[in-house]
Amino acid sequence: MRLEDSPLVAVLRDPSHMAIFDMEQWDLAIRQARAANLLGRLAVWASTPPLRDRVPQWVMRHMNAEISIVEKQTTAVHWEVKHIARALQGSGIPAVLLKGAAYAAAGLPAAIGRSFADVDILVPKADLAEVEKLLFLKGWTTGNISAYDDRYYRQWMHELAPMHHMIRLTPLDVHHNILPETARIQTRPELILRDALRLPGYDKMFIPSRTDQILHSATHLFHEGEWHHGLRDLSDIDLLIRAYSSEPAFWSDLTARAADLNLQAPLLHALRCLQRIFHTPIPEVPEQLGSVHGPVPRWSSLDAVFVSGLASVHDSFRTKWSGLAEFVLYIRSHWLRMPLRLLIPHLVHKSLTRVERSPD
Amino acid sequence: MRLRELAPAALRESLAKGLILQTGPFRIRVMSSTDEVFHGLHLLYGDFEIHGEGYADYHVRVDRVGGLRSYWRPQITFELDGVHPFLPLPADHAFASFEWGLNWCIAGHAHHYLTLHAAVLERNGRAVILPGDPGAGKSTLTAALSLSGFRLLSDEMTLVDRDDGLLVPLARPVNLKNNSIAVISAFSKDAVFGQEAHDTHKGTVAHLKPSQDSVLRAQEKVAPAFVVFPRWSAGAQTVLTPRSKADAFMHTANHAFNYEVLGRSGYELNAGLIDASECFDFSYSSLPEAIAAFTELLK
Numbered sequence: 001m002r003l004e005d006s007p008l009v010a011v012l013r014d015p016s017h018m019a020i021f022d023m024e025q026w027d028l029a030i031r032q033a034r035a036a037n038l039l040g041r042l043a044v045w046a047s048t049p050p051l052r053d054r055v056p057q058w059v060m061r062h063m064n065a066e067i068s069i070v071e072k073q074t075t076a077v078h079w080e081v082k083h084i085a086r087a088l089q090g091s092g093i094p095a096v097l098l099k100g101a102a103y104a105a106a107g108l109p110a111a112i113g114r115s116f117a118d119v120d121i122l123v124p125k126a127d128l129a130e131v132e133k134l135l136f137l138k139g140w141t142t143g144n145i146s147a148y149d150d151r152y153y154r155q156w157m158h159e160l161a162p163m164h165h166m167i168r169l170t171p172l173d174v175h176h177n178i179l180p181e182t183a184r185i186q187t188r189p190e191l192i193l194r195d196a197l198r199l200p201g202y203d204k205m206f207i208p209s210r211t212d213q214i215l216h217s218a219t220h221l222f223h224e225g226e227w228h229h230g231l232r233d234l235s236d237i238d239l240l241i242r243a244y245s246s247e248p249a250f251w252s253d254l255t256a257r258a259a260d261l262n263l264q265a266p267l268l269h270a271l272r273c274l275q276r277i278f279h280t281p282i283p284e285v286p287e288q289l290g291s292v293h294g295p296v297p298r299w300s301s302l303d304a305v306f307v308s309g310l311a312s313v314h315d316s317f318r319t320k321w322s323g324l325a326e327f328v329l330y331i332r333s334h335w336l337r338m339p340l341r342l343l344i345p346h347l348v349h350k351s352l353t354r355v356e357r358s359p360d
Numbered sequence: 361m362r363l364r365e366l367a368p369a370a371l372r373e374s375l376a377k378g379l380i381l382q383t384g385p386f387r388i389r390v391m392s393s394t395d396e397v398f399h400g401l402h403l404l405y406g407d408f409e410i411h412g413e414g415y416a417d418y419h420v421r422v423d424r425v426g427g428l429r430s431y432w433r434p435q436i437t438f439e440l441d442g443v444h445p446f447l448p449l450p451a452d453h454a455f456a457s458f459e460w461g462l463n464w465c466i467a468g469h470a471h472h473y474l475t476l477h478a479a480v481l482e483r484n485g486r487a488v489i490l491p492g493d494p495g496a497g498k499s500t501l502t503a504a505l506s507l508s509g510f511r512l513l514s515d516e517m518t519l520v521d522r523d524d525g526l527l528v529p530l531a532r533p534v535n536l537k538n539n540s541i542a543v544i545s546a547f548s549k550d551a552v553f554g555q556e557a558h559d560t561h562k563g564t565v566a567h568l569k570p571s572q573d574s575v576l577r578a579q580e581k582v583a584p585a586f587v588v589f590p591r592w593s594a595g596a597q598t599v600l601t602p603r604s605k606a607d608a609f610m611h612t613a614n615h616a617f618n619y620e621v622l623g624r625s626g627y628e629l630n631a632g633l634i635d636a637s638e639c640f641d642f643s644y645s646s647l648p649e650a651i652a653a654f655t656e657l658l659k
Contacts, residue, residue: 065471
């Protein structure tokens, strides 16, 4: 089954589609949504009238179950944000919540039924050591990581090694940039920090501006190579665009901002995938974006690879090309991440340490 | 249609392409080409309803792992729709892995229920919940009760329906370990066991076939009446002593699979359950005396 023809994508394009599903379509939609971490989003839509009365009872049981998880995670994120703010209190250091945590904390359009595994924050690079110290004093540590991994993160990455709170065990990623220091594309995180919006109820907690929410999510999706979350991330961007694009200056602001941040390429990929898969209403923007680098093809072979990457999340979407597409995307994410003179030694080290650890 | 109406060859064929099995409120689509899962279902699930087509709540699969290793030490893996939650196990653990995998599916996803780590049985329309610490003899007692005219709702997990606070049957086989297998074989000539799996993380395990009455009535929910904490010890007298409700509440909450997930509703369901139940500690060493005590309790 092509991703574009799947019951899951039909719902993501138009939630009211759920009213006309037959039993087989529901069976598949639930499985596909669960695999793509999107069942919570479907659950919130399904339990909203008038759809609620048109969804079969057995489906509603899955949906209610999922809503419990969504509510629990939302409560947990608010609680976590409060603790992070407390840890940094008095330092004057601003922290910008990213992606899922920002959506949930500020009730953004992409908060609907959003699942997430960790909280991500962005802080000024100059304050990184201080932030790490303050968080450590309140119980966040990176735990037992090897000296190699620690150095890898500190020297080359855009974030510290993942931290966990010692008591609550909650994960926290502290970023000072949205792309690795070694990445082929360099952006300007100081602009994201400068233009962030204050989170109501806090002095020094922020969320990215509307355009930056979209640009960061697109950058994350097309650079980090986490394709098992790809469909969910693309759905987030779809919801943000549908909510924000009614403002007259939205598209010109977005394209101008993409140019300022040097993030035209990920935005362009995101918009083409959104048009293709989600039927997101997008005007003539791709051409404007492309004018920087010359004419923009309406669809490229790389886009087809991205769609295969998005489709790798559930067996029902997989084709004979899926394996190859995943391999290409794996290579691409590393290619974008760092130059070969750093990448090759890194992959060799990783493959050797994996062999050593394999007995457990 | 009941599973026993399928001839062995038809059951194997069905399992190869996916057999939809009804256990209480869940429809499970099972795929497996292993002998162990075939024999387990054939021996123990005969009375269960099956469906030719339609939806399933969980799509599970237990099959051999390929590769070179399969020639000298064959392994199987449990899969929920593309997700492999456990490391591969020796091939003769396939049926046990199916049972544990199903528990994992329900405990990890079925948050439409508050799921307690406890057995539950019914007699005269009254349900008794048996939370069990490891080694407390919960499964042995559950097996003996289910072979003595008590209806089995579940051995491993008690499901409390969020819609009405009632207890929901699964009526799946009882998982017995090590000495308990011989104890229950000796206890009742009606005990039917599946094949033993040796050297699992729980030692030797075998599953006891649920009574036909339990399976046929697996759509009948029951109101909670008793929460009894069993404690087997050698030579112990048969004694039922009241346990404080606050303490019983904390124990069931701490041993629930999804108490935290349900938040406020988990608290309210558990509180409703404990409010509606008389709570006891129960020490015993003799199964016949234990059966007599429970018969008296659920009179």
